[in-house]
Amino acid sequence: MITGPDLQSLVSQIADEMRARPDRGRVADYIPELARVDPAYFGMAVALPDGTVAAAGDADTPFSIQxxxxxxxxxxxxxxxxxxxxxxxxxxxxxxxxxxxxxxxxxxxxxxxxxxxxxxxxxxxxxxxxxxxxxxxxxxxxxxxxxxxxxxxxxxxxxxxxxxxxxxxxxxxxxxxxxxxxxxxxxxxxxxxxxxxxAIAMSCRQLALAGRFLAQSGRHPATGLSVIQAERARRINAIMLTCGHYDGSGEFAYRVGLPGKSGVGGGILAVVPGQASIAVWSPGLDAAGNSHLGRIALEAFAKRSGVSIFGA
Amino acid sequence: MITGPDLQSLVSQIADEMRARPDRGRVADYIPELARVDPAYFGMAVALPDGTVAAAGDADTPFSIQxxxxxxxxxxxxxxxxxxxxxxxxxxxxxxxxxxxxxxxxxxxxxxxxxxxxxxxxxxxxxxxxxxxxxxxxxxxxxxxxxxxxxxxxxxxxxxxxxxxxxxxxxxxxxxxxxxxxxxxxxxxxxxxxxxxxAIAMSCRQLALAGRFLAQSGRHPATGLSVIQAERARRINAIMLTCGHYDGSGEFAYRVGLPGKSGVGGGILAVVPGQASIAVWSPGLDAAGNSHLGRIALEAFAKRSGVSIFGA
Amino acid sequence: MITGPDLQSLVSQIADEMRARPDRGRVADYIPELARVDPAYFGMAVALPDGTVAAAGDADTPFSIQxxxxxxxxxxxxxxxxxxxxxxxxxxxxxxxxxxxxxxxxxxxxxxxxxxxxxxxxxxxxxxxxxxxxxxxxxxxxxxxxxxxxxxxxxxxxxxxxxxxxxxxxxxxxxxxxxxxxxxxxxxxxxxxxxxxxAIAMSCRQLALAGRFLAQSGRHPATGLSVIQAERARRINAIMLTCGHYDGSGEFAYRVGLPGKSGVGGGILAVVPGQASIAVWSPGLDAAGNSHLGRIALEAFAKRSGVSIFGA
Amino acid sequence: MITGPDLQSLVSQIADEMRARPDRGRVADYIPELARVDPAYFGMAVALPDGTVAAAGDADTPFSIQxxxxxxxxxxxxxxxxxxxxxxxxxxxxxxxxxxxxxxxxxxxxxxxxxxxxxxxxxxxxxxxxxxxxxxxxxxxxxxxxxxxxxxxxxxxxxxxxxxxxxxxxxxxxxxxxxxxxxxxxxxxxxxxxxxxxAIAMSCRQLALAGRFLAQSGRHPATGLSVIQAERARRINAIMLTCGHYDGSGEFAYRVGLPGKSGVGGGILAVVPGQASIAVWSPGLDAAGNSHLGRIALEAFAKRSGVSIFGA
Missing domain, CATH: 3.40.710.10 (DD-peptidase/beta-lactamase superfamily)
Incomplete structure (x- = not known):
């Protein structure tokens, strides 16, 4: 796991690459209000157990988490x-x-x-x-x-x-x-x-922070309170892995190798058990209804930082 | 991860517990030859990177890996x-x-x-x-x-x-x-x-050894040869996690938290990325066609040794 | 086609037979109000082009035509x-x-x-x-x-x-x-x-009369007015034949050989093109949701009067 | 029912119209041997109880009845x-x-x-x-x-x-x-x-003759022998009506109004209960796999001769 300054530079690098890509998928059009979102947005945030966050791009712009x-x-x-x-x-x-x-x-x-x-x-x-x-x-x-x-x-x-x-x-x-x-x-x-x-709106930073308990055996790091039993946190991660991306769940597991959950607003929350929670946001979707660049960004992150749950 | 003597005692303990359980599922009957297998068998073997194997029960009896x-x-x-x-x-x-x-x-x-x-x-x-x-x-x-x-x-x-x-x-x-x-x-x-x-027949010991490359970034530990690229090994593990137990794959991920693949002969091969490969065998199946006690044994193993890929 | 007094005696005979049968199907229970209807009811009415009606049993009791x-x-x-x-x-x-x-x-x-x-x-x-x-x-x-x-x-x-x-x-x-x-x-x-x-409630007599235009090339016999073009009347009959009894439509065509439409209130409207329209009512349903005795009564009627559209 | 010379002129007229139409559907290509048949063929034959046949077009050319x-x-x-x-x-x-x-x-x-x-x-x-x-x-x-x-x-x-x-x-x-x-x-x-x-090959003439028993209460007109009981003949007609054209059966009943059975060779056998059996052949198929012009020709025949089983 890359930490500290390395983590920030990795996140910034990925955000820069994503913002430059021409392929952005299609913004969801079945909810009129969402159809108006600019596909150029890209944000990413990684929250560590100690509460530090590495963020880049539009990581502080709220979006519909769906x-x-x-x-x-x-x-x-x-x-x-x-x-x-x-x-x-x-x-x-x-x-x-x-x-x-x-x-x-x-x-x-x-x-x-x-x-x-x-x-x-x-x-x-x-x-x-x-x-x-x-x-x-x-x-x-x-x-x-x-x-x-x-x-x-x-x-x-x-x-x-x-x-x-x-x-x-x-x-x-x-x-x-x-x-x-x-x-x-x-x-x-x-x-x-x-x-x-x-219809809750959150930024990548807020979402990554909210997901920390899934990476921390069910505990809320800031207060130390137990949000949920450790076994249940693991099991939610398991369901995210097998079912978190609709009919693209197998593809996400295959390419990214982390538990994750997508929304048609273009956000994805991913979990590196024991290490970090990650939020990405890019409004354009792929055919299965998952964020196109969001998945690509997480694939790049997992590959370069070596955090797949399926092995080194 | 439990190692050495602790690992052997854990495997023996689980095998003893499983052999004592009355609920054994139903032996597959759609292949006549398999229908004759005694449901009382139970074997388990865990292979570590260094080639040592902790085995118990009928771990050396060959069964149809299907x-x-x-x-x-x-x-x-x-x-x-x-x-x-x-x-x-x-x-x-x-x-x-x-x-x-x-x-x-x-x-x-x-x-x-x-x-x-x-x-x-x-x-x-x-x-x-x-x-x-x-x-x-x-x-x-x-x-x-x-x-x-x-x-x-x-x-x-x-x-x-x-x-x-x-x-x-x-x-x-x-x-x-x-x-x-x-x-x-x-x-x-x-x-x-x-x-x-x-119809290949293998014992738990043989199967656990054969699965080591999936836990070792695609390498064959005994020879150091690359069986498959590390990325492909990870991805095979991902497919095992999402699809390895037919329509019981979600259940296996939820309960065991490890990549695994079952066969109607009653065997299951599971992988602890970076640490071990595990084979269990109990011929009785559950409704989804997966080894009933095999899954329960792996759930016990993962819980007691703390090896879920979804967190501590 | 049996006419006049013979028709009346045939309808009465069938009504008597049906009222004596112990097998009556199950009254629809998914609409609470319908579940209260007594399964012992049986009514039948045959309306001829000249406006005469041969009726028997509970032919004047209104039921939910559904x-x-x-x-x-x-x-x-x-x-x-x-x-x-x-x-x-x-x-x-x-x-x-x-x-x-x-x-x-x-x-x-x-x-x-x-x-x-x-x-x-x-x-x-x-x-x-x-x-x-x-x-x-x-x-x-x-x-x-x-x-x-x-x-x-x-x-x-x-x-x-x-x-x-x-x-x-x-x-x-x-x-x-x-x-x-x-x-x-x-x-x-x-x-x-x-x-x-x-939720319209009608008796067998009313329903048989209402269905005359389907047997009369789309004309309303009492007034001579055209309810619908002759070709459309034929085509409605065709759709009744192929689709009028849900997933029991093939069975009804096979056994009765007349266009018909059932309702979960236990009624069936059947058409003998050029000759008559028939309404039967028995509240108990078969597995496909069609009146159990209603179908049997129509089968008996078609057989004894020789009115199948599929041949003598 | 049109008979004698009128019948012959109607059949000839329809055959002429069909041969002139540019829309012919697509010849079945999933059986290589059938894919080679010329879509320009059109044949039609109507067999009456007395054994007379009105035929036109390629009514004596054998085709695969499928x-x-x-x-x-x-x-x-x-x-x-x-x-x-x-x-x-x-x-x-x-x-x-x-x-x-x-x-x-x-x-x-x-x-x-x-x-x-x-x-x-x-x-x-x-x-x-x-x-x-x-x-x-x-x-x-x-x-x-x-x-x-x-x-x-x-x-x-x-x-x-x-x-x-x-x-x-x-x-x-x-x-x-x-x-x-x-x-x-x-x-x-x-x-x-x-x-x-x-793969039996028959001409429209042969096929129309073979179908007579379905129009004649199960009897073979030439010999008077009973091919099948009258009730069974009716019931076969019923199944032809509801199921004879695959997922285009409703459409055929709606448009033609006669029991019929199609084959991917482009033939259709239709029955006018009590009156006639009809065979048409045009190799091009519609989307449901039924002869495109065959259905149109039968629709024209039923309309002009007024033989729908669903009314005048």
Whole structure:
């Protein structure tokens, strides 16, 4: 693992290379508000256990974390429901697109894993249970602020409303699960919370800081508090590795070799167990819906710093 | 990592625990020859870089490695075809059973990954290319003997013939791929080699030794020769992690946290990058077709020795 | 074709036989209001071109026509949109259950035919276009009253509301189609009309009368008015034959040999082209969701009167 | 029904119109031998109960009947196995392509109907049972000669061998069914008979004559012998209507309104119950694999002569 000044120069170097590349993928267009983001942005931040951050490019510009929020809602839901959560959602790769509904039909409404849309909606339903949407959302937001040591983390309401107006596919998924009893709260409540936590805006710096507990056996380095048991932190990393990039999860594991979770806003959170958490952001996506340059940047980082979990 | 005498006592302890458990899963019955194996067997072996092996239980009894052979044929095929191999087979988890044909229809005959049956047949076809079945099989066998430092590794012909007589599902998969041009050799040739390399019989000790290169950046520890480039060794580990246990791959990653590949003979080969390769064998399978006690033994091993790739 | 007194005695005989049978299928339980209907009911009515009706059993008891309404909404929508309708819905058998969502994913939100739920929702959306839900519903109801020469036909609001509260699967289908632009009106509007026209209550006598135009080249016998062009009447009959009984359509064609459309309320409307329209009602359903005794009664009727469209 | 001289002039008129059309579809290219057929051919023949035939165009040129043979093998198999046949094959439309394998996986190897490839292979297996391939084939051929009153009907061996060399998809289907026990004979035997009966060459005249029993309550008009019970003839017509044109069956019922069975050689056999059997041939196919001009010619014939089974 490269540390200190070497780490900063590596991150800066990669950011420079990425900003120069002409191939940037396609910005997500299915949420109108996201379609307006400039594809030229590129940011990267690496947070170490001691709280130091190596950052470069647009690492302090907030972006819509979208599905990356699913890592944090999964963490919260495991704290609330423990292993009972796994009655409502599986933990196998799906072999299909992020918003596919086919698998739900053959598996009686139980989504394959917590990182495809259907699974994340089911997880949100667990967090909501017994609360009002506003309360559940407040809890999620407080969690994100605590993890990133930053009270400035907020929800981008324009994005949330944009998705709420146009998220028919997610409404289909939620109603479909509801028909099997997998969703317990009113569909509108669950989706309201879901659309809003996906619309949390964070910078790479904030996101890398928020992800530290996954690299640190479940502990929050700044306070020493246990966010989640060490075994659960490992297991979340395992699910990120197998399911974190939709139907591009195998490709990410193959090329980058680190647990990671992408969002259609163009962000990726990656974890180097025991060493660091990394956030990258480039809005253009590849065919599987993952950040095109984000993945390439992480591949370069893992290769040059030798941090693959699959060997030297 | 536990080493030396501690490692031996850990392996012995786990073997004792496993032999005492009443739940043993179900022995595979779709290959008549395999259906006769006694479910009471349990063996385990851990091979370290220096060539020492900690073994317990039936670690020296040969068993049919079946799909574990796919790790080694993938290694050979990458040596032959390099990255051109990936035109014939993908590297994403399949989200379905080991012998499913559904995905082949929607993806024009290209199997999802090299570890489901269809993908392994396509990989075998690459190895066969330009050779006679006997020659290709000889090459595979020599490779296995070299990796395990043991000239005694052999093919169990009764098993190969049993599968050849009854392997209609694999004949369907191969003919289906042939109809899309994904199989280039005569279907009978490719399947002949496939059935025979699946019928290789090895003990846990031999298998753990054969897997060392995956833990050692692609190098064969005994000779220092490079079996495969370090990057490719890492990537094979990544595919083992995401696809090595069919539709139970997510579960294995979640519970064990190591790259692994199972076979319906009840064996599993697992890799601790940089540290060790591990083979376990218990013939009874779980619903996804993976060794029931084998997985439990590896989960116990990873937990007690703290070797998960996903963190401490 | 049996006529006059013979027809009445045949219908009475079949009704008697059906009421005596112990096997009655299972009453639909997914709409709470329908689950309360007594499975002992059996009614049958045959309407001839001259307006005479041979009726027996509970032929004057109203029941929820459910999906049989789809024949009439298809007729109305063809009148409104003509062949442009077929851009929004196909006319092929689906090969899957009435509420399956799988096919919608592979065919970009266009349902296979107007008689599965998704297709009927799309047809309702065409009728709604440019109207308020109340107006569209009024038009459908006036149409049913006109066709059956009976101003007493009405909507069972308890059933409509029961389905509106629990119809999550249909909400999923509608939102899914909306995500592809196949539904143009607000989902709640379209579903509101859909749930209400499915909740129309009619007796066998009313329903048989309403179906006469399909047997009479599209003409309404009482007034001589053309309900629809003769070619379109034939084509609606064709779609009833191939798609009218969900995934039991082949079975119905094979056994009965007449165009027909079933509803989960236990009703079936069948057509003898040029001769008669027939309504039967028995609330218990078979595995494919079609009236169990209703089909058997129609099979007996077709056999004894020799009216199969497939030959003498 | 138009008869006598009117019928001849109608058939001639349609043949003239069809020969003049520029749109001819695409000749099947997946069987090399068929790919060479000139798309300019067009033939049509209508056989009446009294044995008179109205023919036009290339009505006396033999072509490969391909899947039309499945109507006759179904008839034979029903004679051999009776209703036990329906344990090996269903009678529902498939909702997918003629050579799809997806449905077989979810329905445990039982094909949906006797007219998709998998179903026809299962039917052939029933005919073969207890015979040598040569004997079964002889029986099929004698049956075709008897039905068409023509000893000249023969198998085109070049076509049979062409398909045998390249029919990997059918080999996949057969092996897949074999793995579920749906095929009882050796796969090679069953496929050998299947490929050969598909390769029977007949002219429109011969084919129209052979189909008369379906229009005549199962009787062979020339001899008065019963080929099959009247009820079974009706039911075969029903299956032709719902399943006779693969995933274009709904379209054919909608446009033509007659039971029919197509083959990739470009032929279609249609039945007017009680009145006539019709054969057309034009080698170019539409997207669903059915003769493009053949369907248009039958649509014109049904419309102008008013013979739809769905009404006047």
């Amino acid at each position: 599905s990356i929020s699913k890592v944090f809602t999964l963490t919260l839901a495991l704290g609330i429901a423990g292993d009972r959560l796994w009655k409502r959602v599986g933990r196998e790769p799906s072999g299909s697109a992020f918003n596919s509904i086919v698998q739900l039909e053959s598996e009686k409404g139980v989504p394959r894993n917590p990182f495809i849309n259907a699974g994340a909606i089911a997880v949100t339903d667990v967090i909501l249970s017994g609360h009002k949407p506003r309360e559940a959302l407040g809890e999620i937001l407080r969690f994100m602020r605590f993890l990133s040591d930053d009270q400035g983390v907020a929800i981008d309401k324009a994005v949330a409303e944009s998705e709420q107006r146009t998220g028919f596919r997610n409404m289909a998924l939620a109603n479909y699960m509801k028909s099997f009893g997998v969703i317990e709260n009113p569909v509108d409540y669950t989706l309201g919370v879901y659309f809003h936590h996906c | 799909s574990i052979s796919k790790v080694f044929t993938l290694t050979l095929a990458l040596g032959i075809a390099g990255d051109r191999l990936w035109k014939r087979v993908g590297r994403e988890p399949s989200g379905s059973a080991f012998n499913s044909i559904v995905q082949l229809e929607s993806e024009k005959g290209v199997p999802r990954n090299p570890f489901i049956n269809a993908g392994a047949i396509a990989v075998t076809d690459v190895i066969l290319s330009g050779h006679k079945p006997r020659e290709a099989l000889g090459e595979i066998l020599r490779f296995m003997r070299f990796l395990s430092d043991d000239q005694g590794v052999a093919i169990d012909k009764a098993v190969a013939e049993s599968e050849q007589r009854t392997g209609f599902r694999n004949m369907a998969l191969a003919n289906y791929m042939k109809s899309f041009g994904v199989i280039e050799n005569p279907v009978d040739y490719t399947l002949g080699v496939y059935f025979h390399h699946c | 999906s049989i309404s789809k024949v009439f909404t298809l007729t109305l929508a063809l009148g409104i949109a003509g062949d442009r309708l077929w851009k929004r819905v196909g006319r092929e058998p689906s090969g899957s259950a009435f509420n399956s969502i799988v096919q919608l994913e592979s065919e970009k939100g266009v349902p296979r035919n107007p008689f599965i739920n998704a297709g009927a929702i799309a047809v309702t959306d065409v009728i709604l276009s440019g109207h308020k839900p109340r107006e569209a519903l009024g038009e459908i109801l006036r149409f049913m009253r006109f066709l059956s020469d009976d101003q007493g036909v009405a909507i069972d609001k308890a059933v409509a509301e029961s389905e509106q509260r629990t119809g999550f699967r249909n909400m999923a289908l509608a939102n899914y189609m909306k995500s592809f632009g196949v539904i143009e009106n607000p989902v709640d509007y379209t579903l509101g009309v859909y749930f209400h026209h499915c | 899947s039309i043979s499945k109507v006759f093998t179904l008839t034979l198999a029903l004679g051999i196995a009776g209703d036990r046949l329906w344990k090996r094959v269903g009678r529902e439309p498939s909702g997918s392509a003629f050579n799809s394998i997806v449905q077989l996986e979810s329905e445990k190897g039982v094909p949906r109907n006797p007219f998709i490839n998998a179903g026809a292979i299962a039917v052939t297996d029933v005919i073969l049972s207890g015979h040598k391939p040569r004997e079964a084939l002889g029986e099929i051929l004698r049956f075709m000669r008897f039905l068409s009153d023509d000893q000249g009907v023969a198998i085109d061996k070049a076509v049979a061998e062409s398909e045998q060399r390249t029919g990997f998809r059918n080999m996949a289907l057969a092996n897949y069914m074999k793995s579920f026990g749906v095929i009882e004979n050796p796969v090679d035997y069953t496929l050998g008979v299947y490929f050969h009966h598909c």
